[in-house]
Amino acid sequence: MVREAGARLSDDATRDIDWLAPEAPALAWMVRLAAPFTYATSKNHTYALRRSGHVALRRESAHARAAISQRIREAFRGRRVAHNKVWIDLLVQKPDHRGDAINVVDLVCDAIKDAIGVDDRWFCIRRLDWEIAKSDPMLYIGIGQEAEYDAQVCSHCGVIKPLGAFTRRAKAKLGVGRACRDCLRAGRKHARYATETSR
Numbered sequence: 001m002v003r004e005a006g007a008r009l010s011d012d013a014t015r016d017i018d019w020l021a022p023e024a025p026a027l028a029w030m031v032r033l034a035a036p037f038t039y040a041t042s043k044n045h046t047y048a049l050r051r052s053g054h055v056a057l058r059r060e061s062a063h064a065r066a067a068i069s070q071r072i073r074e075a076f077r078g079r080r081v082a083h084n085k086v087w088i089d090l091l092v093q094k095p096d097h098r099g100d101a102i103n104v105v106d107l108v109c110d111a112i113k114d115a116i117g118v119d120d121r122w123f124c125i126r127r128l129d130w131e132i133a134k135s136d137p138m139l140y141i142g143i144g145q146e147a148e149y150d151a152q153v154c155s156h157c158g159v160i161k162p163l164g165a166f167t168r169r170a171k172a173k174l175g176v177g178r179a180c181r182d183c184l185r186a187g188r189k190h191a192r193y194a195t196e197t198s199r
């Protein structure tokens with residue numbers, strides 16, 4: 001029954017292909033920053049320049065990721081980030097048309113995860129664009145949230161709910177159980193019904 005309720009909610013989430021609506025979600029806050037672009041920020045960097053050796057290239061990528069992460073930490077000093085959806089705007093400036101913006105997304109998201117401590121399962125790309133900038137190409141990164149309360153996705157119904165909608169569980173990472181109170185109640189009712197009818 002609980003599973004059915006979850007499936008029903010997922011049915012409600014079925015979209016028409018015109019989902020790509022022109023309006024971007026309105027955000028409660030957004031932090032903007034810029035970091036220098038290098039091809040080391042691209043996922044296919046380790047494959048692109050074989051001459052230098054993979055280990056050196058991986059080190060370059062790790063260094064670029066750490067540098068971006070550091071910028072984000074500085075920009076976020078004193079700001080609380082909720083355990084909730086994180087929206088990302090990314091403009092990739094590149095010196096030529098060799099690499100693609102898509103391959104930069106991975107490393108930037110990893111750097112954001114390192115800096116703000118919210119798992120990337122919560123990340124959404126709000127905007128992604130690129131342009132050519134021959135001198136001093138930069139990555140322009142915007143990071144924001146719609147909701148400022150801590151939330152969790154219920155393991156049964158799949159709805160994003162504030163932590164208060166879950167029962168407390170001291171040992172769990174977020175201090176709450178995985179299924180929401182409504183689902184637990186529905187499950188208990190269902191269990192009672194099952195025992196009553198099987199008598």
Ligand SMILES: [Zn+2]
Pocket residue numbers: 154155156157158159179180181182183
């Ligand atoms: Zn639920």
